Amino acid sequence: MNDQALLASGSYNVYMGSALSSIAALSKGIPVITVATVFQKSPICIYTHKNISTMDQLKHSKRTTILEAKKDMDNWWPCAVQKFGFAKSRMGTYTGSLIPFLEGNKIAQQGYIINEGYDIKKADVKFNTFLLANYGYPQYSEPIESTKSFADKHSNILRKFILASMIGWKSCMSNPELGDKLILKVNKKQALAHLKFAVRMIKKYNLLTDKSLGYRLDEMSNKRWNSIYDVALAGKIVEKGFNVKRAYSLAFMKNIDVKLVIPKDYE
Known part of the structure; x- marks a missing residue:
């Protein structure tokens, strides 16, 4: 049973999903609603080898296979087809292992910009990173x-839960070391350098918020949700006429004014 089914059954009260999967679930009769978002930009990215330096090159490089997780067929892949012209014939399966990418220069693969790049650098492989949000992918990520x-x-x-979550994110980003110590205590395999890498990526790509939002957390808009609906429609996740306003509520944003502060010296 998936998380949204557990949510609908009452086993969960809230969970972190994705805007597109919320729309997909609602179209199938699962009564979910998005009430807040954590990431303004989705961390979903595509890693390529150094020979691919632009998204246009990736689009036209027919010999490059793009590895994509099957669970994301209803998430970023419809946008990749719609906006970038990727063909289904170029899609391969991403299993969570970096080995195919590291060993094959004709492989591009999806990833989380706060994650795989750290291990690719450790392997001393030269690569480029394309954050899909910077190329028109409108997804809200880790929404509540x-x-x-x-x-x-x-x-x-x-x-109150949403407010506490946003205050928690502000606190975590304002002083990542406190959270890092707890993570390292319970996960002996986690590297501090990897945790710092994740914070740098959040800062570099403005994943949580940005200047245009006054660095406020938990900002959603009707315009953005309409763009997400367009992706869902183009990807045949929903049928034309689906009322996207059923998938979210902006009411819970009221009176939540939490602004992000990230220390510049946390490198």
Whole structure:
């Protein structure tokens, strides 16, 4: 059973999903609703070898196979087809292992910009990174989802949960070392350098927020959701006429004014 089914059954009250998967679930009759977002930009990216330096090159490099996880067929791949002209014949399966990419210069692969790049650098492989959000991918990432019934019945609890989550993100980014110490304590395999790499990527690519939003967290808009709907429609995730406003609520943003501060010296 997937997370959204567990949410609908009442086993979860909230969970972190994705805007497109929320639309897909709602179109299938699963009564989910997005009430907040953590990442303004999706961290989904495509890694290429140094011979591919532009998205246009990647589009026209027919010999390059793009590895993509099957679970993301309803997420970034429809946008890649719609906006970048990627052909389904170029799609390969990403299993979570970097070995095919590291060993084959005709391979490009999806990844999380805060994650795989660290290991690719450690392997001393020269590469380029394309953050899909910078090329028109409108997805909100790690949004907070609930059900319509829970949101209606427990709006005050949900609003407090969202506020606490945003304060938590602000605190974590303002002083990452505190969280890092706890992570390293429970996960002996985690490298501090990797955690610092993730923070640098969040800063570099403005994943959580940016200057245009006054560095506020948890900002959503009707315009952005309409763009996400266009991707869902083009990818045949939903049919024309689907009411995208059923998939989200902007009401929970009210009175939540948490601004991000990230220290410049956390390198």
